Amino acid sequence: xxxxxxxxxxxxxxxxxxxxxxxxxxxxxxxxxxxxxxxxxxxxxxxxxxxxxxxxxxxxxxxxxxxxxxxxxxxxxxxxxxxxxxxxxxxxxxxxxxxxxxxxxxxxxxxxxxxxxxxxxxxxxxxxxxxxxxxxxxxxxxxxxxxxxxxxxxxxxxxxxxxxxxxxxxxxxxxxxxxxxxxxxxxxxxxxxxxxxxxxxxxxxxxxxxxxxxxxxxxxxxxxxxxxxxxxxxxxxxxxxxxxxxxxxxxxxxxxxxxxxxxxx
Amino acid sequence: xxxxxxxxxxxxxxxxxxxxxxxxxxxxxxxxxxxxxxxxxxxxxxxxxxxxxxxxxxxxxxxxxxxxxxxxxxxxxxxxxxxxxxxxxxxxxxxxxxxxxxxxxxxxxxxxxxxxxxxxxxxxxxxxxxxxxxxxxxxxxxxxxxxxxxxxxxxxxxxxxxxxxxxxxxxxxxxxxxxxxxxxxxxxxxxxxxxxxxxxxxxxxxxxxxxxxxxxxxxxxxxxxxxxxxxxxxxxxxxxxxxxxxxxxxxxxxxxxxxxxxxxxxxx
Numbered sequence: 001x002x003x004x005x006x007x008x009x010x011x012x013x014x015x016x017x018x019x020x021x022x023x024x025x026x027x028x029x030x031x032x033x034x035x036x037x038x039x040x041x042x043x044x045x046x047x048x049x050x051x052x053x054x055x056x057x058x059x060x061x062x063x064x065x066x067x068x069x070x071x072x073x074x075x076x077x078x079x080x081x082x083x084x085x086x087x088x089x090x091x092x093x094x095x096x097x098x099x100x101x102x103x104x105x106x107x108x109x110x111x112x113x114x115x116x117x118x119x120x121x122x123x124x125x126x127x128x129x130x131x132x133x134x135x136x137x138x139x140x141x142x143x144x145x146x147x148x149x150x151x152x153x154x155x156x157x158x159x160x161x162x163x164x165x166x167x168x169x170x171x172x173x174x175x176x177x178x179x180x181x182x183x184x185x186x187x188x189x190x191x192x193x194x195x196x197x198x199x200x201x202x203x204x205x206x207x208x209x210x211x212x213x214x215x216x217x218x219x220x221x222x223x224x225x226x227x228x229x230x231x232x233x234x235x236x237x238x239x240x241x242x243x244x245x246x247x248x249x250x251x252x253x254x255x256x257x258x259x260x261x262x263x264x265x
Numbered sequence: 266x267x268x269x270x271x272x273x274x275x276x277x278x279x280x281x282x283x284x285x286x287x288x289x290x291x292x293x294x295x296x297x298x299x300x301x302x303x304x305x306x307x308x309x310x311x312x313x314x315x316x317x318x319x320x321x322x323x324x325x326x327x328x329x330x331x332x333x334x335x336x337x338x339x340x341x342x343x344x345x346x347x348x349x350x351x352x353x354x355x356x357x358x359x360x361x362x363x364x365x366x367x368x369x370x371x372x373x374x375x376x377x378x379x380x381x382x383x384x385x386x387x388x389x390x391x392x393x394x395x396x397x398x399x400x401x402x403x404x405x406x407x408x409x410x411x412x413x414x415x416x417x418x419x420x421x422x423x424x425x426x427x428x429x430x431x432x433x434x435x436x437x438x439x440x441x442x443x444x445x446x447x448x449x450x451x452x453x454x455x456x457x458x459x460x461x462x463x464x465x466x467x468x469x470x471x472x473x474x475x476x477x478x479x480x481x482x483x484x485x486x487x488x489x490x491x492x493x494x495x496x497x498x499x500x501x502x503x504x505x506x507x508x509x510x511x512x513x514x515x516x517x518x519x520x521x522x523x524x525x526x527x528x529x530x531x532x533x
Contacts, residue, residue, distance in 0.1 A: 106402040112396060113399075114400075129405055
């Protein structure tokens with residue numbers, strides 16, 4: 001997995017991942033028997049999922065299948081009703097959720113950058129308040145992280161003046177500056193105009209190659225096929241089928257996956 | 266014609282209008298502004314606490330904030346000012362030395378807090394919940410996430426409503442005259458009222474009214490300017506020279522901010 005990414009990436013190129021290799025250390029992630037109810041409606045029925053360190057898992061499935069809820073259970077934005085979350089073997093199910101979240105980065109469909117702060121301050125804020133870095137160190141690390149996603153020159157802009165693709169890359173940089181061991185992507189390209197999708201997917205691909213552990217909820221089957229070590233198909237709150245991308249896409253063994261693929265491919 | 270003359274004489278008697286000017290400029294105007302500003306500060310502090318309680322996850326805190334808001338918003342200001350100003354006077358005598366002025370500010374502030382709390386609450390609740398989620402996902406606790414991310418955006422959105430509230434406080438500050446202030450503490454209304462009694466003519470009160478309008482009308486227009494700016498999402502003042510304008514520079518509002526959010530009023 002440790003291809004010489006930095007040597008093949010042109011420095012200063014607007015898209016691309018510079019020097020990510022040295023910083024990335026993906027952790028192993030295991031979910032056991034995760035259930036989640038909203039009121040009386042159970043949306044996850046005991047889901048197990050295992051992600052090896054440095055691997056990328058794509059979760060696909062129809063809307064309402066519970067894939068986003070599962071993703072949000074991993075960093076406990078939704079608290080599971082039962083089940084366990086293990087990060088490198090350490091049980092994170094009942095510990096302080098802030099400890100878990102400081103090791104797990106998340107990227108949202110609608111970016112969720114802080115609009116009242118500059119791009120740079122979006123990165124500096126959590127570095128100072130969560131990581132406890134001093135002003136100078138936080139700033140240096142934020143600038144480096146922005147450079148990694150090719151957007152250091154936008155540091156003094158407000159998020160609203162950036163394109164959607166650039167905003168999402170800032171959101172990724174904000175998560176990466178925290179040096180997470182796992183990255184969660186919740187339909188990170190679904191809100192983007194078609195011509196802006198590629199720059200974000202390229203960045204995600206580079207991050208996967210650099211050895212980050214990634215769980216990606218996506219509708220981008222091309223990305224799943226190309227970048228995922230493992231693909232999970234969910235429907236109605238359960239994992240129906242999982243395996244290597246090629247196997248899953250070429251020879252789906254369940255009718256439900258075959259039906260789903262026939263609609264999206 | 267006689268009647269018109271009588272009307273003009275009782276409202277716009279120029280010598281009587283001018284006779285209060287020294288007192289108005291000497292202390293009346295200043296006292297009104299001081300009362301209103303101090304009450305607003307008290308009201309903002311109370312309002313922030315109330316809003317934090319109103320959006321908290323604790324039912325007890327939400328109910329307590331609701332009771333406070335219902336009581337102070339539901340009572341006539343004059344009643345609250347009289348009851349608190351006179352009722353609390355013995356309690357605070359050692360501090361206030363019989364001076365009703367601080368108690369007037371306190372009473373005005375307690376009332377304003379109820380309204381400002383509702384303004385802040387509506388502003389905070391108008392912020393997309395993705396903002397809190399993103400902050401929490403980065404590892405910030407609930408308190409810091411609210412304080413650093415959600416509340417600053419909410420307050421910016423309700424600036425017009427806050428200025429409106431200040432206008433209401435400027436007008437309500439006239440009610441402290443019921444507490445009986447010594448001459449140098451009297452505000453616009455009482456200064457006009459004193460002169461009106463002395464000269465048996467309403468013209469001094471008209472002068473006081475003019476000064477109220479001089480305060481409130483420009484503020485009303487300020488509200489409109491802020492409101493328009495928030496609605497149209499004026500472009501950020503961005504520079505690319507690496508020095509930055511800092512976060513306290515011209516507020517940059519995203520064009521995506523719901524335009525309706527800024528008009529949510531104190532009764533929302």
